Amino acid sequence: MRLSEHIYRTISSIRGPLLFADGILAVRIGEVVRIAYPDGTVSDGEVLKIDGGTVLIQVFGETRGLDLATPLVFTDAVKKAPLSAEIIGRVFNGSFLPLDGAPMFVPERWGPVTGMPLNPTARARPEEFIETGFSAIDGLNTLVKGQKLPIFSSAGLPAREMAAGILRNSRLAGGGEFAVVFVALGLTHHDYSFYMQVLAEMKSGFVAFINRAGEPVVERLLAPRFGLAVAEYLAFTRGMDVLVLVTDMTNYCDALREVSTAREELPGRRGYPGYMYSDLASIYERAGRIKGMAGSVTMLPVVTMPEDDITHPIPDLTGYITEGQIVLSRELHQREVFPPVDVLPSLSRLMQRGIGAGHTREDHRRVANLLYKHYAKGRDLRRLEAIVGRDGMIESDRLMLDFAEAFERELVNQGGARRDIDETLDTGIALLRRFSLETS
């Protein structure tokens, strides 16, 4: 243990967001390094790698404007997040500095930013229904407290409107205290104003961490972790149900790739580092519930699929970690279906426990299975229709085509309206009845 901060002026090279410094003594991995810029501003960095006296530092601010004589202050501490109930209602930047003009709150305690893994035996199974107001989610891909369920979007699709709808309309079973943690990574000004307005109109409390498009890229690696440290505190110390919305994880992964490239690490698929799975897991796995404790952390990350490609490493690794995915479809969007959710590749892995008597409604499972089955059939037949034409098809197949169409128009599509679970299921039943499908 060192007793004080150490100051060095031994930067040997600066490479993108990384600094190398020599002759450093007794440094820790993950240690916070304060960097005092020649212009008087200060930014934080973190020790990534140590080789004897040579240290590799990742800078969370801009490295532009740094020179080799810049002083580095080694603080002997790993990164901690300030925590307090007073945080609710506040807006911070990606380095946890207030953006709302109000002074920093007095922390009640400090928590590790990266968190600690939850002991699997301590986890409580997520099974309490969250009603989002969207039929495609509530009815067919039900979300529960403690789940991590990403929205897979593509450029130009209304993921933003959908996320906002969920924030506005979500109702939680068991109605404890509810809060939203909003983490924005690389947000454009346009999106930023949109979301701030949504947050301002919300009745429940929120905390926001905002990193905008022009702000330091590496800060994007930090902001979600701050958000989650706060979420864990609100959930497991304060007993609140916390919904964490992170947008956009694609920008997070690009930041990770940028640092990896600067480190000259061997690139994996599409240049993303080989450890991206473990890194993403260290974020997503922080969602959950704990046995014998009130509170929950539910996560809704938004992922924009580059080139609309679900096999791209970002959605792919995300899907491998999260408990399902809500996939938006360009085709439905073009046909003005809102929300444009394609229910076939969408999935909620935790749905089974969260539906039925005592959770949603007794007939939920049966209705959902029937809708799904017939819609899948109808969609399958569209391929055939494209080849042989509608007239070449037998009557029962034509019926299924019509059903699939009606399903999209009437059940998935709901415009700006909010539907509660009864309305969702009743809409589904009416649809099945109209096509005489309610019993097969």
Added chain:
Amino acid sequence: MTGRILGISGPTVTVDLTGLKLYDMVRVGEAGLIGEVVRLERDRAVVQVYQDTRGLAVNEPARGMDAPLTVQLGPGLLSGMFDGLQRPLERIREESGPFISGGRELFPLDRDRSWRFIPAKREGEEVAPGEILGHVEEGPFRHPIFARHAGRLARLADGACTLGEALGAMADGREISAVESWPVRKARPYRKKLSPSAPLVTGQRVIDFLFPLARGGTAIFPGGFGTGKTILEQAIAKFVDVDLVVYVGCGERGNEMAELLEEFVSLADPWSGQPLMQRTIVVVNTSNMPVAAREASIYTAVTMAEYYRDMGFHVLLLADSISRWAEALREISSSLEEMPGEEGYPTYLSSRLAGFFERAGVVETLGGQIGSLSMILSVSPPGGDFTEPVTQACLRTAGAFYMLDTSLAHRRHFPAINWFQSYSLYEREMVGHFSERVAPGWGELHRRCRELLQREETLREVAEIVGVEGLQDADRLLMKVAERVRQEFLSQNAYTEDAFSPPEQTLERIAGIVELFDRAEARLKEGALLDEVLKES
């Protein structure tokens, strides 16, 4: 042997210790984190550290333990839940709360629990290594305690004992213990290997009927996310006809493990009626737990599995997913700055995998009994692309390949095992076995079922050109029947009663469908109309 930390990079730490052996355990830092030597140089060693290295500083102490990574083997492993280093997760939670903070050292077995030891030998008797000294009752199992040294027995317990005390002593003064340590990376010995000959009944129709597995065999099922790997692993863990199951949650989700634990505590083994957890050992290193311990987890698990195999039990090891293990290997390899092979995986990926698969098999144990260790591993190929290195490396050694198909999963056909691409090298022998044991018609039905599915595929291609309307009645009938085979026979909903299908029921079901087909076909030949025939069935 003490020294200092020289450098730290991700999960690897360089220390200035000398005189170490490769794979020796080393404790690093003030916190005493556990690691394993993965590279030796003249004046330094590189250690793969099993716990989070955050906060570790250079110049902190490092100490060689002069022993490789070992697990403790003895009564009480069953129904336990361990992390990748065999630390007991329940007790960690009791002692340090819901989050794992690292650094905690706990003996994997309960030292204070009282067992009833029933001796088979008496004081004064000569014993040879591998001979049974006696046994304890571990749940419904008779857990033998073997002699490890040759010599005369001076003392041997009878009745109540605990693992914390010696079970007895040899005349030369050596203590007899019910607990044994074993290095995880070293396969446990046996007298000889036998070839697999009995089926491993999984309770999944598509596996047992179309692509049967053998006890002592190995299988993989690769599939993209959401194709049903985890549900299938868990369904097999619940229903499989073996004595014991070792389940490894390797780099996957925490909530899944919570689900498994909750279910296993309340469910019964369908074959013995005993609580399911009593025949199960769970090893879990979720995706957010340290990556080096994830790498070790499959070895920890297989060593415990071998331990019970050596008592003459039939053991199944299930791992979900082996890709996460391979990725851990890749992360460690890359922080060692090793020369990478395909997609960044180290070039020794396939030899390591083959070495792991090699620990499966049917064996004649040192004590002369027959035990088996089977393996079923899930694989998570990036982007669902089966040409990637891990799937390919597994394919070279695994005896059965169950390809999980994304398009089947999207249609909610589960288990989403593709019946054209999958195969089992045990198929012929096991089909013969089922024909002998279950019903003589098994083999013929197996052939008919295959044929139906094959013909459906051909007809589907035709229908895509001419439309279903354009098909002849006999062909449309076949397509109807094949649809029933898919929906009522090949798929099994894990959330219903149908999740488990014993062989007799499997046979009955397919026999029913094939019979119906034959009858309907005959009626068509007599001149009946398709719609009438379909209505009748």
